[in-house]
Amino acid sequence: MEFPVQDWRVHIAQKWAALCGPEKEKFALVTGLEEIFNSCCSQLSLEDETFLTGLTDCLSVRKEPQAMRFYREKGNENFKLKKYIEAAVLYSKGISNASPTSDEVSLCFANRSAALLYLHQYEECLQDIKRAQKHGYPESLEHKVLLRRVECLLQLGKFQEANEAFKEVEKKITSNRNLSSTTAQTSLQRLKDLKSSKSRMKMACLETPAERLKGLRLQQESERVSCASASINMQFDLSHGRHLVALKDIEPGETLVEEEAFVSVLIPGEQKAEKLEGPEAVWDSSIGNQDLHCHHCLKASLSGLTCPSCCFTRYCSESCKERAQDAYHRIECPLGALLLALGVYCHVAFRTALVAGFEEIQKVKEKKQIWDEFQGKQTLQNEAINSSSGVEEGIGFITQHGKENTEEQSAPIPGCDESGKYQSSYLSVASLLAHTEHHSPEHRYLCGLTVVSLFKKIQELKLEPTIVGQRSQGSQSGNRPEGNGDDVLSCELSPELRIMGTVVLKHILQLHCNAQAITGIRER
Numbered sequence: 001m002e003f004p005v006q007d008w009r010v011h012i013a014q015k016w017a018a019l020c021g022p023e024k025e026k027f028a029l030v031t032g033l034e035e036i037f038n039s040c041c042s043q044l045s046l047e048d049e050t051f052l053t054g055l056t057d058c059l060s061v062r063k064e065p066q067a068m069r070f071y072r073e074k075g076n077e078n079f080k081l082k083k084y085i086e087a088a089v090l091y092s093k094g095i096s097n098a099s100p101t102s103d104e105v106s107l108c109f110a111n112r113s114a115a116l117l118y119l120h121q122y123e124e125c126l127q128d129i130k131r132a133q134k135h136g137y138p139e140s141l142e143h144k145v146l147l148r149r150v151e152c153l154l155q156l157g158k159f160q161e162a163n164e165a166f167k168e169v170e171k172k173i174t175s176n177r178n179l180s181s182t183t184a185q186t187s188l189q190r191l192k193d194l195k196s197s198k199s200r201m202k203m204a205c206l207e208t209p210a211e212r213l214k215g216l217r218l219q220q221e222s223e224r225v226s227c228a229s230a231s232i233n234m235q236f237d238l239s240h241g242r243h244l245v246a247l248k249d250i251e252p253g254e255t256l257v258e259e260e261a262f263v264s265v266l267i268p269g270e271q272k273a274e275k276l277e278g279p280e281a282v283w284d285s286s287i288g289n290q291d292l293h294c295h296h297c298l299k300a301s302l303s304g305l306t307c308p309s310c311c312f313t314r315y316c317s318e319s320c321k322e323r324a325q326d327a328y329h330r331i332e333c334p335l336g337a338l339l340l341a342l343g344v345y346c347h348v349a350f351r352t353a354l355v356a357g358f359e360e361i362q363k364v365k366e367k368k369q370i371w372d373e374f375q376g377k378q379t380l381q382n383e384a385i386n387s388s389s390g391v392e393e394g395i396g397f398i399t400q401h402g403k404e405n406t407e408e409q410s411a412p413i414p415g416c417d418e419s420g421k422y423q424s425s426y427l428s429v430a431s432l433l434a435h436t437e438h439h440s441p442e443h444r445y446l447c448g449l450t451v452v453s454l455f456k457k458i459q460e461l462k463l464e465p466t467i468v469g470q471r472s473q474g475s476q477s478g479n480r481p482e483g484n485g486d487d488v489l490s491c492e493l494s495p496e497l498r499i500m501g502t503v504v505l506k507h508i509l510q511l512h513c514n515a516q517a518i519t520g521i522r523e524r
Helices: 008-018 021-028 033-043 046-059 063-078 084-097 105-118 122-134 141-156 160-175 181-194 318-335 338-342 344-356 357-376 384-388 424-432 441-460 464-468 495-514
Strands: 233-236 240-247 390-393 396-403 406-410
Touching: 008 046, 008 344, 008 441, 021 441, 033 441, 046 338, 046 495, 063 084, 063 105, 084 105, 122 141, 122 406, 141 160, 318 338, 318 344, 318 396, 318 441, 338 344, 338 441, 344 357, 344 424, 344 441, 357 424, 357 495, 396 424, 406 464, 424 495, 441 464, 441 495, 464 495
Parallel strands: none
Antiparallel strands: 233 240, 390 396, 396 406
């Protein structure tokens, strides 16, 4: 899933093979990121865009209200088999496909609360009971969720609240004329049993990697690298870029780096083809990472909150939902299944640019130009510098001795501040080397066309103002190409989108040697 879907890779490979020899040779000589992006802009055709659109049809993230009942029934089947995790996930799938105004979604919330009760996730169960009531859970069935609420409060040791809940549910049962005498007696007996049982059960939650690593902390923090152990130091050279080296022998099990990811993207599971038409419509009922974790903080969660516009994303809390919406999902959501089709690397790279923001990208771009001017070269990858001048790696600084100038000049290692200290920031991410010249021309061609196709879609959906904000005066429509017919391509990208596209391309190439994946083995 790191790379685009197989069919897109094959399509681009065939497109590359069809290029004539001189065209291939010309592209192979291009290693500048901006030049690669611009070249691919002219290469992407309407046929390519149409082909990619067809690939996203089977990866639909649109809400399908008719799927809600399908998933609820599947959840009920698993609940009867005591497969409570599977049942909770399927109820969540039903909730994520429901329209915001649906009353029937209350049944999914109520049923999921039952599964969460059996999984001893009592706080989450209480939240789902509130959601079921909020969405109009039928009054004739309300005694069921109220009994469930009593049990959760008892298990959590909230006895005062439980006593109030006892009175409420008892009143509901005795006043509900729609209940049969047998059902009423059974419910009252259950209530009586709960009153006599005030034992607490151990909550069984899904443990997150962060919780398992909570006891691991840096013994002594480096003075120059804010998130690293004093046992290591940061250095830089033109062939490897920024890297860490040991200052002494490392003890087994010693924590070396503790740094929060600048961005993260949940690696989804394989999605099965779906039949979405006719009375026997079948939706994908398999369970993947996207169903078991928060899409923002990656915390394990079975009671996720869903996006009001798509059926794919889930969040463990309102806080994560709001932060994701503000930072990136309001832009990613309209792109739908395209990001799934283009792969995790493209998704991470795009989200990195969104989280950084266009203004910050421009600032970093200016700093990068200053650093390049200081180094006296166009790109950091120019290996000629190694042979023409001496380069020393210091603590947080790189020192260059000019070939004809005996004066020393020093500048912070790329990604460090002016004092030479490393701080986690977008500057530190942007300063990582992309090693463009080491990627094959075919791979650069694939990555370039992949990013261009993403930004053509962004332009088509008119998302540019949301991404880049107010345009500068120098990039108003008056400075854009003009013409009719074939004079100018209708899909010409703006200078701002070209900047963002070039940045995303760089991040994709960076990820090959800088990405960190967290994986786990999950028992069925």
